[in-house]
Amino acid sequence: MAYNGFDINGDYSCESTDKSIEITQNYWRAKVESYIEQDSKKGRDSSNNVMIDDYDYFKEIFKNQRCHMCNAQFTWKNRPILDRIDNSKGHSKDNVIPCCLSDEGYQLLRKGITG
Template identity: 70%
Template sequence: MTLKKFVRDIGGGTMTKGRFPYEYININNYATELNKSEPFPREAFDNKLKNKSISEAKSQEYLVEAAKYATRWDQARSYNIQDTRIMIEPIDNLIKMMFKYKIDMLVMFSMSQCANAIKYSNAYDDFKMNGDYNAEDTDKPINITIPYWTAKVESYIEQEQKKNRDSSKNVTIGDYEYFKELFEKQRCFICNCKFTWKNRPTLDRINNELGHSKDNVLPCCLYCNNKHDKFNGFVKDFMQQRADAKSQK
């Protein structure tokens, strides 16, 4: 980011840097050139690096500004002070912004890290904990058939056997109508997405020490069921807050 953009975007653009021919002044001529009282000539502002010259309008603006100073030393002093002051307002605004969004600058050393954190913080400005942010799914709704449910029941029994869990209270084929209606009317308790053929329903156990009994399961999409154990603590806490907020809605 250039100084001009930094002042404009972060500082509000209320200050300007001014003009001074710093390329024209060097170690060999600074003493004689800065002691002069007349304004710098127009060619002194030529930018050899970019091969550009100052416009007539900007040259006239400089002459008006230069008339305020007795010597070029005074111009240089004022320019250097302004060059520093112009940074103060944007830096102050950055500090205020970091406090506003609770950005720890001792952890995030680079401006890009801070900017990224602020970007995500802004994304949640209007976030409602119990809001519904799932796009309407156009996938074909899933139709739970008896063979489909039978396969699920058998797979849960197989899971209990592998983990040496009691399966005597597991869901049964006789629970077909109950879970068919549940999967049609309810959504994944984690992501709140509808169940479709692409987003298939499963049963996630509340207490992982117990089996897939009717009172120990919640409807959960296959993706969340496979992944939520790998979520970090922050994500799990966030999901719990969402669930609590929705239950109070």
């Protein structure tokens, strides 16, 4: 049998040997500006978006949490982004979850959502 011993509920994620990411203030500033620009272009309200002042909060999230989609650790090779829970709303603190930018499953899912 090809799948002998396979547990459908098992955790088969590969552990990275890379050190977890510790974002810089410049990196965070660029992300915040990008989220505001994205939301403005799409006509979403960005008045409640994540701000540069949220740096310490998201620095800890990216350092200690994992990708919401694939459970991978965030590293400089596997950089984090904030994915919107409700795509009609902006990148507000209560409307985002941490995800991998490079997650293939994420990219396929987003293609279906955003075209």
